[in-house]
Amino acid sequence: xxxxxxxxxxxxxxxxYTEDTENFWDIxxxxxxxxxxxxxxxxxxxxxxxxFMPGEKFHYSNTNTIILGMLIEKITGNSLETEIxxxxxxxxxxxNTGFITSGLVLPxxxxxxxxxxxxxxxxxxxxxxxxxxxxxxxxxxxTPRELQKYVETLVVGGLLNxxxxxxxxxxxxxxxxxxxxxxIGILKRGTFYGHNGGMPGYxxxxxxxxxxxxxxxxxxxxxxDD
Numbered sequence: 001x002x003x004x005x006x007x008x009x010x011x012x013x014x015x016x017y018t019e020d021t022e023n024f025w026d027i028x029x030x031x032x033x034x035x036x037x038x039x040x041x042x043x044x045x046x047x048x049x050x051x052f053m054p055g056e057k058f059h060y061s062n063t064n065t066i067i068l069g070m071l072i073e074k075i076t077g078n079s080l081e082t083e084i085x086x087x088x089x090x091x092x093x094x095x096n097t098g099f100i101t102s103g104l105v106l107p108x109x110x111x112x113x114x115x116x117x118x119x120x121x122x123x124x125x126x127x128x129x130x131x132x133x134x135x136x137x138x139x140x141x142x143t144p145r146e147l148q149k150y151v152e153t154l155v156v157g158g159l160l161n162x163x164x165x166x167x168x169x170x171x172x173x174x175x176x177x178x179x180x181x182x183x184i185g186i187l188k189r190g191t192f193y194g195h196n197g198g199m200p201g202y203x204x205x206x207x208x209x210x211x212x213x214x215x216x217x218x219x220x221x222x223x224x225d226d
Contacts, residue, residue, distance in 0.1 A: 002014070002054045003054075005184065006055055007064040007065075008068065009173070009183055010058055010061060010064055010174070011054065011055050011057065011174060012054055012063075012064055013051050013053060013055075013057070014051070014061050014067070015045045015046075015048035015049070015063065016045070016060070016062055016063055017042070017044040017066075020045075023044045024041075028133060032129045033128075033129075034132075035102055035132050036130070036132040038069060038070050039070075041063070042067060045061070045063040057174075058174035060182070062137035065136045070136075079101075080099065080101075080135075084140075085098075088150070091159075092146075092150060092153060095146070096108065096142065096143045096146055097143070100141065101131075102130055102131060104128065104129070112126040112201075112221060113125050113126045113201020113222070114221060115200050115201050115222065115223050116222075122222060125200055128200075131199075144217045150206070151194045151195075151207065151208045151215060151217075152215055154193070154208070155169070155193045155210060156210060167184065168186060169183070169186070190209075191209040192207035192209045192214075192216065193208060194216075199223070200223060201223055202219075202222075202223065203219065203220055203223050204217075204220075205217070205219070206218075
C-alpha cells in the first residue's frame with residue numbers, strides 16, 4: 001500500500017521515530033553517544049500504528065527518509081554514502097560537503113552548536129550526539145556556497161532527467177498552507193524550491209527560484225523550540 005512516492009512526499013503515514021519519547025528521546029538524551037542503526041530507527045516507528053491511511057494526508061516523518069536510504073542501498077548494492085558521493089558530490093565538484101554515518105565530531109573547521117535548555121539558556125552541545133540517529137534524514141555537512149551550488153542544480157536541473165525533474169517540480173504536492181507545499185523530497189515556498197533541516201545545535205534552509213533567479217541560504221548554529 002505504501003509506495004516510494006509516498007515515502008518521498010511524506011504521505012506514507014509512517015510514525016516519525018523522532019516523535020517517540022520513550023523509545024527514542026529518552027535513549028537519545030541519556031545515551032547520546034549511542035550508535036544507531038537504520039533498522040533500529042525504523043523499528044521504533046513500527047512500534048506505532050500508521051498515523052493515517054497511506055496517501056490520504058501529509059505528515060513530515062524522518063522514518064520515510066530512513067527507509068528511502070535503506071532502499072537505495074538495497075537497490076544499488078552500495079552504501080548510501082557512496083551513492084551520495086558519486087551522484088551529487090563528485091558531479092557538482094563539492095569539496096566541503098559530505099555524508100556522515102556515525103561519530104560525534106564534524107570534519108574540518110566548524111562553529112560550535114548550541115541548544116536551548118529548560119531554563120531558556122543556550123548550552124554548548126558540540127560533539128555530544130552521535131550523528132547516526134538521523135542518517136539519511138540529515139547527517140550531512142556542507143558550506144553556504146556549496147549549498148548554493150547544490151540547491152541551484154536541484155531546482156534548475158542536472159541531477160535528474162528532464163521527465164523526473166518536471167515531475168518533481170510540478171506534481172504530487174501536498175498543500176501545507178496558502179504559500180507552502182511539499183512534493184517529492186522538496187519544499188515549495190511561493191516560487192522558491194528547496195528544503196530546510198535541523199538537528200540539535202544546527203539549523204539550515206536553502207531555496208532557489210528559477211523565475212526570480214535568486215537563491216537564499218540561511219543557517220545558524222543553534223536550535224530552539226521557536
